[in-house]
Amino acid sequence: MCIIVIKKEGKLPSKKILETCFENNPDGAGFMYVRNKKIIIKKGFMNFETLDKALSAENFTKKDTIVYHFRIATSGDTTEKQCHPFPVSSKVADIEAGNIACDIGFAHNGILQHKPEGTLSDSMTFVRDILSNKDIMPHLFSDNVIFKLIEQASIGSKLAFLSPYKIRYTGTWIAKDNLLFSNNGYEKDLFPFGFGSKFSLKHYSKKSYFYEQEICKQKDILLCEDCERLDCERLDCDGYGYGSCPKENAE
Numbered sequence: 063m064c065i066i067v068i069k070k071e072g073k074l075p076s077k078k079i080l081e082t083c084f085e086n087n088p089d090g091a092g093f094m095y096v097r098n099k100k101i102i103i104k105k106g107f108m109n110f111e112t113l114d115k116a117l118s119a120e121n122f123t124k125k126d127t128i129v130y131h132f133r134i135a136t137s138g139d140t141t142e143k144q145c146h147p148f149p150v151s152s153k154v155a156d157i158e159a160g161n162i163a164c165d166i167g168f169a170h171n172g173i174l175q176h177k178p179e180g181t182l183s184d185s186m187t188f189v190r191d192i193l194s195n196k197d198i199m200p201h202l203f204s205d206n207v208i209f210k211l212i213e214q215a216s217i218g219s220k221l222a223f224l225s226p227y228k229i230r231y232t233g234t235w236i237a238k239d240n241l242l243f244s245n246n247g248y249e250k251d252l253f254p255f256g257f258g259s260k261f262s263l264k265h266y267s268k269k270s271y272f273y274e275q276e277i278c279k280q281k282d283i284l285l286c287e288d289c290e291r292l293d294c295e296r297l298d299c300d301g302y303g304y305g306s307c308p309k310e311n312a313e
Contacts, residue, residue, distance in 0.1 A: 064087055064131065064132060064133050064134050064146070064170070064171045064172070064244075064247075065083050065086070065087050065131075065132050065171060065243060065244055065245055065247035065248065066129065066130070066131050066146075066169050066170075066171045066220060066222050066231075066243070066244040067079075067080070067083060067129070067130040067131075067132075067241055067242070067243055067244075067248065068127075068128075068129050068130075068222060068229065068231065068235070068241065068242040068243075069126070069127065069128045069129075069130070069240075069241055070127050070229070070240075070242075071124060071125055071126075071127065072124055072240035073124060073239065073240050074122055074124070074128075075130070075239075075241055077114065079239075079241075079248050080110075080113070080114070080117075080130065081110050081114075082248055082249070082250050083130070083132040083247060083248050084109075084110040084113065084132050085110075086132070086247045086248075086249075087132035087133055087134045087247055088132075088134070089133040089134050089135040089140050089144075089145075090105070090106060090107065090108050090132075090133045090140070090141075090142060090144065090145035091105070091107045091110075091113050091130070091131060091132045091133065091145060092104060092105025092106065092107065092130075092131050092145045092146055092147055093105070093116075093117065093128055093129060093130045093131070093147070094128070094129050094147040094167040094169070094224055095120070095122070095126055095127065095128045095129075095224075096126070096127055096224070096226050097163075099226045100163040100164065100165070100226060101149070101163065101164050101165065101166060101167040101224055101225065101226065102161075102162075102163055103147050103148070103149060103159070103161070103162050103163075103164065103167050104116060104160065104161050105131075105142070105145040105146065105147060105160055105161075106141075106142025106143070106145050106160040107142075107145070108142060127224065127229060129147060129167065129169055129222050129224050129229070131145070131146035131147055131169040131171075132247070133145055133146060135183070136173055136183075136184075137173070137178035137183045137184045139181035139183075141181075142160055143158035143160075143181070144158075144181070144182075144183050144186065145160075146168075146169040146170060146185065147167045147168055147169040147222075147224075148167070148168050148169070148185065148186065148189045149162055149164030149165075149166070149167060149168070149189075150164065150165070150166040150167070150168050150189055150193045150194050150199050150202070150223075151164065151189065151190075151194050152190055152194040153190075154182070154186075154190065157182075157186050157189055157190060158186075165225065165226075166199065166202060166203075166223060166224070166225050167223070167224045167225075168185075168189055168193060168221065168222070168223055168224075169221070169222045170185040170188070170216075170219060170220070170221055170222075171219060171220040171221075171244040171245065172216070172218055172219025172220055173218070173219065174188050174216055174219060176188040176191065176192065176215075188216070192212070192215065193212070198212070202223055202225075202230070203223070203225050203227075203228050203230060209230065212232070213232040213233075216232065219232070219233070220232060220233040220235070220244040220245075221233070222244075
C-alpha cells in the first residue's frame with residue numbers, strides 16, 4: 063500500500079515516526095527536497111539504518127519541504143530502482159536513478175490501472191508514459207484542468223508532486239503534528255488497512271491479500287464485495303482495492 067509523508071515548513075518528523083513508516087512498508091524508501099531551484103531525489107534505502115544515516119547527512123531544517131516515501135511492492139520488482147520518489151521523465155534510467163536532480167519529483171501511494179511492465183512498477187510506467195508527456199508535464203503546477211485529469215486517471219491513489227516552487231497532491235490526507243500522511247501507516251502495530259491490532263504490516267508485504275482475508279474471516283469483518291479488500295476509499299470500487307467501500311465492520 064505504501065505511505066507518503068509530506069513535511070512543509072515546520073518541525074521535522076521524529077525518527078520514531080519514520081521508523082514506524084518503514085516497518086509498516088518495508089520494501090524500500092526514499093525522499094525528495096528542494097535545493098538550488100532543483101528537486102533532489104535520493105532513494106533505494108532497503109533498511110531503516112541506511113535511510114536514517116542519509117537523512118542525518120542532509121542536515122534538514124524546519125524551512126525545508128521534504129517528501130518521504132515508504133514502499134510495499136504491489137507490482138514491478140523489489141529493488142532499489144523501484145523505490146519512490148521518481149523524477150518526472152520519459153527516460154527509464156532517470157526513473158530508476160537512486161540520486162538525481164530534476165525539475166519535478168513524484169511519489170505515489172496506491173495501485174494505478176496503468177499497467178506495470180517487466181521490472182517497472184505501475185508508478186514507473188505512469189511517469190514514463192503519462193506524466194512526462196510534453197502536453198502534461200509543463201502544466202502539472204499551472205493548469206488545474208490537467209491536474210484534475212491526472213487525479214481522475216489515478217482515482218483511489220494518492221499522488222504527490224514537488225517542484226522548486228510548489229507542492230501539489232491529490233486525495234484526502236491525514237494531518238498530524240504539522241505533517242501530512244497519505245494513510246495511517248505511520249501508526250505502530252497497525253492492523254492491515256486501518257484496523258488496530260497486535261498484527262503489524264511488516265509481516266505481510268508479499269502476501270497481504272491472503273493475510274488480510276484470513277484475519278478478516280477470523281474477526282467476521284466484511285470486505286468489499288468487488289475487490290475483497292479493506293482499504294476502499296470510494297463507492298465505485300473497480301476491483302483494485304483502492305476505492306471507498308463503506309463496509310467496514312459486520313453489523
